Amino acid sequence: MPQQHDLAFTIAQNVTDIHVFFVQWFRGTIAKDTLETAFLQYLAPGFFYVPPSGTLVPKAQMAE
Secondary structure, three states: OHHHHHHHHHHHHHHHHHHHHHHHHHHOOOOHHHHHHHOHHHOOOOOEEOOOOOOOEEHHHHOO
């Protein structure tokens, strides 16, 4: 049972951290160089972002 509690706590903390990041990002109150530490760490290694242009941007290039 303690392992389930630890997992639930970790998941809830991750969701809270990502929420705080997005609030700051949309408000423009977060430095660009925090993208990697505040958000990208939660994405899968093979993640790709697809902007409106339709090009594929690998996770590794998102912080550039």
